[in-house]
Amino acid sequence: MFKLFELVGSTVLRFIEESGKVTVFFFKILMWTFRPPLNFRNILRQTEEVGINSLPVVLIMAIFTGMVLALQSYTGFRRFNAEAFVGTVVALSMVRELGPVLSGLMVSGRVGAGMAAELGTMKVTEQIDALYTLATNPVKYLIVPRFLAALFVMPLLVVFSDIIGIAGGYLVSVKLLGTNPTIYTKRTWDYMELDDIYIGLFKAFIFGMIIAVISCYQGFYTSGGAEGVGKSTTRAVVFSSLVILVSNYFITALMF
Amino acid sequence: MVKDHSTENMIAVRDLHKSFGTNHVLQGVNLDVRRGEDMVVIGGSGTGKSVLIKCIIGLIKPDKGTIYVDGQDTTSFNEKELNEMRREFGMLFQFGALFDSMPVWENVGFGLKQHTNLSDDEIRDVVTEKLSLVGLKDVEDLMPSQLSGGMRKRVSLARAIAMAPDILLYDEPTTGLDPIMADVINELIIQLREKLRVTSITITHDMVSAYKIADRIAMLYMGKIIEVGTPEEIRSSRNEIVQQFIQGKSEGPITREQ
Ligand SMILES: Nc1ncnc2c1ncn2[C@@H]1O[C@H](COP(=O)(O)OP(=O)(O)OP(=O)(O)O)[C@@H](O)[C@H]1O
Ligand SMILES: [Mg+2]
Numbered sequence: 001m002f003k004l005f006e007l008v009g010s011t012v013l014r015f016i017e018e019s020g021k022v023t024v025f026f027f028k029i030l031m032w033t034f035r036p037p038l039n040f041r042n043i044l045r046q047t048e049e050v051g052i053n054s055l056p057v058v059l060i061m062a063i064f065t066g067m068v069l070a071l072q073s074y075t076g077f078r079r080f081n082a083e084a085f086v087g088t089v090v091a092l093s094m095v096r097e098l099g100p101v102l103s104g105l106m107v108s109g110r111v112g113a114g115m116a117a118e119l120g121t122m123k124v125t126e127q128i129d130a131l132y133t134l135a136t137n138p139v140k141y142l143i144v145p146r147f148l149a150a151l152f153v154m155p156l157l158v159v160f161s162d163i164i165g166i167a168g169g170y171l172v173s174v175k176l177l178g179t180n181p182t183i184y185t186k187r188t189w190d191y192m193e194l195d196d197i198y199i200g201l202f203k204a205f206i207f208g209m210i211i212a213v214i215s216c217y218q219g220f221y222t223s224g225g226a227e228g229v230g231k232s233t234t235r236a237v238v239f240s241s242l243v244i245l246v247s248n249y250f251i252t253a254l255m256f
Numbered sequence: 257m258v259k260d261h262s263t264e265n266m267i268a269v270r271d272l273h274k275s276f277g278t279n280h281v282l283q284g285v286n287l288d289v290r291r292g293e294d295m296v297v298i299g300g301s302g303t304g305k306s307v308l309i310k311c312i313i314g315l316i317k318p319d320k321g322t323i324y325v326d327g328q329d330t331t332s333f334n335e336k337e338l339n340e341m342r343r344e345f346g347m348l349f350q351f352g353a354l355f356d357s358m359p360v361w362e363n364v365g366f367g368l369k370q371h372t373n374l375s376d377d378e379i380r381d382v383v384t385e386k387l388s389l390v391g392l393k394d395v396e397d398l399m400p401s402q403l404s405g406g407m408r409k410r411v412s413l414a415r416a417i418a419m420a421p422d423i424l425l426y427d428e429p430t431t432g433l434d435p436i437m438a439d440v441i442n443e444l445i446i447q448l449r450e451k452l453r454v455t456s457i458t459i460t461h462d463m464v465s466a467y468k469i470a471d472r473i474a475m476l477y478m479g480k481i482i483e484v485g486t487p488e489e490i491r492s493s494r495n496e497i498v499q500q501f502i503q504g505k506s507e508g509p510i511t512r513e514q
Contacts, residue, residue, distance in 0.1 A: 118357075126353035129315050133347040134367045134415075135339050 025217045029147050032140040039145060046149035054110045054157065058103050062161035065098050066090055066168025074177055083179050087188035090169030095192065095200045099162045100154075101248050104207035107154065108240040112215035115146055116236035119219025120229035128220070143220065147212040154208030155201045162200065199255050206251065207244050214240040265324070266291045266423060266455040267312060272321035274307055281307050282318070283479030292453045294445065296466045298501065299476035300510060305459045306350055308476065309425045312457070313345050314338040325423070343371065346416035350427040350459075352408040354400040360387070360411050361396040367419040386414040391440045406433045413441065417448065424448065424456040430465045438465060445469045463502055467491070475501065477510070 073089045119142060122128050131138040166188060173179040215236040222232040267289040274282040281304040289295040297305050310316040312323055314330060323330050330341060354363050362369070364386055365379040374382070383396060390410040400408060409432055416424060429445065430438035442465050448454045460466050466473055467487045474484040475498050483490065483498050493499060500508030 122355075125356075126349050126351065127355055129310070130347075130349060130353040130355070132315055132338075133313055133342055133345060134370065135342040136366075136370050137335070137339065 021221075022213060022217050025220070026213050028139055029143055029213065029216070032137065033144050033147065035140070038148075039141065042141070042145035043148050046145045047153055049114070050107070050111050050146075050149045051153040051156065054107050054153075055160065057106050057110055058157050058161050059164050061102050061106050062094070062099065062164040063168040065102060066094060066165030066170075067172045069093055069098070069165075070169035070172040070177070074173065074179075083173070083177070084183040084187045086173050086179065087169065087184040087186075088191045090173075091166050091188045091192055092196060094165035094169075095162050095196050097200075097248070097252070099158050099165060100200050100203035100207060101244065103154065103158050103161050103204065104211065104244040104248075105241050107150075107157065107208075108211045108215070108244065109237055111150065112211045112236045112240045113233050115212070115215040116219040116222075116233045117229055119143075119216060120222035120232040123220060123222045124225050124228060138220075143212075143216045146216055147209070150208040150212035151205060152208070154211075155204040158200055158204035162197075195255075199251070203248060203251055206247065210243050210247065211240045214243060264290055266293075266326060267457070268324040269308075269312065270322045270324070272308070272311060272323065273319045274304070274311060274316065275319055281479060282311070282321075284321070285476070285479070285481055287474055287481050287484070289455060289457060290471075292449065292455055293471040294449050294456045294458060294469055296458045296460060296470035296473045297476055298460065298463075298466060298473060300501070301461075303476050304479060305476055306427055309347070309427060309457055309459065313342060313347055313425060343419070344422045345425065346419065346421035346423070347425045348409075348413050348416040348427055348429055350431075352400075352412040354408055354412055354415070356400045359397050359399055360403070363400065363411060364414045364418050366415065371419070382418065383414070386418050387411070389417070389444055390414045391437060406437060409433065410437075410441070413444075420452065422454060424454050426456060426458040426460075428459055428461065430460065430462045438462065439468075441465075442468045463504075477501075 069090045070086050073086045074083060077083055077085055077089075119128075122142070128138045128142075131141060170181075170184060170188070173184055174181045218232040218236040218239070222228045224231075265288045267287070269285055269287040272282050272285040273280075285308060287295070287297075287308075297308065299305050307316060311318045312325070314333065318331060321331070325341060326344075328341075330338070333341060354360075355366070358366075361380055361383045364383040368374050368379045368382060380396065384393075387393060387395065387410075390413050392407065392410055392414070395403065395407065395411070400411070403411065409429070413426070413429060416426070424445075426445065429441050433441060445456065445458065446469055449456065458466075458469060470487050472484055472486055473490045474481045475490070476482075477497055483493055483495050485493065490498060490502065493502075497509050500510050
C-alpha cells in the first residue's frame with residue numbers, strides 16, 4: 001500500500017518537474033521565434049513535412065469518423081423520427097470536437113514522433129552540438145521552424161478534416177440510409193454558428209503548439225543512444241496525445 | 257608573473273573539474289596553448305579528452321575552474337557571448353557529427369550560409385576548395401550516409417576549416433584513415449598552422465601523427481595533465497606512465513581497470 005503511494009507521489013513530482021521544464025522550453029522557443037531573421041526555407045520544408053505528409057491520414061480518419069457518427073446517431077434519432085438532425089450532430093461534433101482532437105492525435109503520431117526521432121538522433125550523434133560550434137542556435141534553427149509549421153498547419157488540416165467528415169456523414173445518411181438530401185444539408189448548416197468553427201480552429205492551433213513543443217522537447221533532450229531516441233519518440237506521442245485530450249476538455253468547458 | 261593569463265596564451269585552462277554523476281572525469285586540468293601553436297593531447301580511452309575540448313568550446317559547462325580564450329574568462333559567458341566566441345573556432349568532432357539531412361556541400365558550407373552573404377554558387381566554390389584540401393573531390397552532392405567512415409571524417413574536417421577560424425579543435429583527425437590519407441591530413445594541419453597561424457588542439461591516439469604535427473604534447477591521465485613537452489621531451493620522458501602510453505605497452509603503471 002505504501003509502495004503505491006510512493007509510486008503515485010514520485011510520478012506526480014516527476015510530472016510537475018517535467019511540466020516546468022517543458023514550460024521553460026516553450027518560452028525559449030517563443031523568444032527565438034520573435035528574434036529575426038526567420039529561416040523561411042526551413043519553415044517551408046517543415047510545413048511540407050507536417051502538412052502534406054499528414055494530410056492522407058487525417059483525411060481517412062475524418063471520412064470514417066463522419067460516416068460512423070452518422071450511422072451511430074441515426075440509430076438513436078430514428079426512434080423519434082429526427083433522422084435529419086443527424087446532419088446537425090455530425091457537423092457540430094466534427095467541427096467542435098472530433099475534427100481537432102482526432103487530427104491532433106493523428107498528427108502527434110505522425111509528425112510528433114517524427115520530430116522527436118529526428119531531433120533525438122541529431123542530439124545523440126552530436127549534430128546539435130555541431131550546430132552550436134558553427135555559432136548557430138539549434139532552437140532557432142531547428143525548433144522554431146517546426147513550431148511555426150505545426151502552429152499554422154494544424155488549423156488547415158482541421159478545416160480539411162471538418163469538410164471531409166461532414167461529407168462522410170452526408171454520404172452515409174443520404175446514399176445509405178436514404179435521408180432527404182435537401183433537409184439533411186439544411187439541418188447541417190442551420191445550427192452551425194461561426195463560434196463553433198472558431199472554437200475548433202482555436203483548438204487546432206493549441207494542439208499544434210502542444211505537439212511541437214512536447215515532441216521537440218523530447219527530441220532535444222534525448223540521451224542514451226538509439227534506445228534513448230526510441231524512448232523519446234514514444235514519450236512524445238504519449239504525452240502530446242494525453243495533453244491534447246486533457247486540454248481539449250478544459251477548452252470545451254471554458255467556452256461552454 | 258605580471259599577467260598570469262598573458263595573451264601569449266591563446267587558450268589557458270585552470271584547475272578544470274567536470275563530473276558526470278559519480279564519474280569524476282576532469283580533476284583539475286591545467287593547460288596552456290600558445291598563440292599559433294598546435295597542442296596535441298594524448299591519453300587513454302575514456303580519460304576525458306573529448307570532454308576537455310567540449311568544455312573549451314562551451315558545449316559542456318565545467319563544474320569548477322576557468323578557461324581563458326584570448327585572455328577572456330569564457331566560463332562566465334552567456335549564450336550570446338559564447339556564440340560570438342565560437343565564430344573564432346572550428347571543431348572536428350570525433351564521430352564527424354555531419355548533418356545527415358544535408359548533402360556534403362551544405363554541410364561544409366553551413367557556416368558560410370549562416371554567417372555570410374555569399375550566394376550558393378560562391379559557397380559551392382569555397383566548398384570545393386576546402387574539400388580538395390582534405391583530399392576529396394566530386395562528393396559535393398552526396399549525402400553523408402553515402403560516404404565511407406574516412407570520407408565523413410574528412411568532410412567534417414572541411415566543415416571545421418571552412419570559415420577560416422583562428423582556433424581549431426581536432427578530435428582524432430586521423431582515426432579511421434589509411435596511412436597515406438592520414439599523412440595528407442597531418443600535412444594539412446601543419447599547413448593551416450604555418451600559413452594561417454591557426455592555434456589548435458589536436459586529440460589523437462596516433463603517435464606518428466602526434467610527433468609530426470605537435471609543437472607540444474600534453475598527456476591527460478586520471479583527470480589531470482601529467483606532462484607537457486615538445487615531442488622530443490615527451491619521447492625521452494622519465495615518467496613511466498607517459499613511456500608506457502607512447503610505446504603502447506600493456507604492462508606498466510596504467511592498468512586496465514581505472
Ligand atoms: N555527456 C556525458 N554524460 C555522461 N558521461 C559522459 C558524457 N560525456 C563523456 N562522459 C564520460 O566521460 C568520460 C570521458 O569521456 P571522453 O569522451 O572525454 O573520453 P575520451 O578521452 O575522449 O576517450 P576516447 O579516446 O575513447 O574518445 C567517459 O567515462 C564518459 O563515459
Ligand atoms: Mg574522445
